[in-house]
Amino acid sequence: MMRKIPTTSVPLTIFDVLGGIGSLISSRSRLKELEEAFAKYINVKHCLSANKGTAALYIAIMAMKRLHDRSEVLLPAYTVPTLTLAMNKAGLKTRLCDISLDTFNMDAASAERYTSKDTLCIVPVHMFGFPCELDRVKKICADSGSFMLEDPAQAMGAEISGRKVGSFGDVSLFSLCKGKVISTFQGGLAVTDNDELASLMAEERNKLPVSQDGILTPAVLLAFSFAMRPLIYGSLFPLIKRFKSTEVHEHFNPFQFTEFKASVAIRLLSKIENIIQKRIRIGMAMYNELKGCDGLRLPKIVPGSRPVFNHFPVLFDDVKRLEKVEKSLWEKGIDTARFYMRPIHHIYDLGYSLDPDPFPNATYLAERLLVLPSHPYMNESDASKIVESFKI
16 A cells, blocks of 8 residues: 555544444534533633534624624635635625735735725634734724634634634634544634624524535545545545545535534544644644745744644745655655645635736745645654655
8 A cells, every 4th residue: 555645634533433423313412512612622702613614704704794884804815715705695895915925824014004994804814723923913903993803714723822823803713624623524613702793693603504414424524534544545546636626616505513523523622632732743843844944935933822733834935946846745655735826816806906916925925835744644754754855
């Protein structure tokens, strides 16, 4: 069997999946149990679940709309493009700001420039598991009367000054979808300390259709858990790559989360600190070796923060060198990814002229970024192979 490291993986076991099957016949509410456990983990009062992180965003902005008559949501131009679909469904406009090439996250000065009297909320995203600098964004929100909708979908368990990301925003959203710190294949969570917003979000979530787990759902989750293990991933890669999504989505369907997936998520949440520590060990080993290398940039670790290395992003000055490293890593059994090779304003028509490009940092990052794996199925030898490939 050929061992190949996937770009992302979650240590989801057969016991986690089997443990969730009991929820299909139990009257006990695992959804409520998950929401209470996750709120406690983040150290906030309320948590609402949905079928995707985008759905969690949707119920949050729908609740905010009921409190403030504003029409725009401000996003960094380089982030998950499908976030804009939630705004479309909510009848809101997506506005963008640039990112920082130091942090790979929202540039606060650009955010301030594009905040207006119509800004309902500003969405700082903790990309790749690296915490944003939030102080200035929070001040911009306070000065403009906008909500701060924190997005740690890729940074579950990350911290700033010992405090979990997701506890800083008026509302924060998390994802349990593929490629996250813990995953049930699909799932989203919105958290808040604001009682009024929590009540409104619950009303919005309860309007969503109820999704039912079919008899094949546990089998799909088991297939997902096994496919992301290096030996199986390498052996079955020709089959697995057919299921990698490359399409640009134009809409999404929000649903309520399911009891089965909530039950699996509870089991994963109990193991999250062990998962995170493994990610940090592998991630920091590579970070310390690659930082300061000529022609490369790594995201700045905000002082006092704990990144969780949901992915390991490397920015290349030279695209040809990126392609050379990408090929070398593949030959060494390491899969990589070119995340979001275009920024949001190059994917969806949001009314921006591209000449000149209004968000040049986002475009530069999108064209020159290579994303490396940094998950618990890796070992020190894998990390060394990755570092060696940058020395060619």
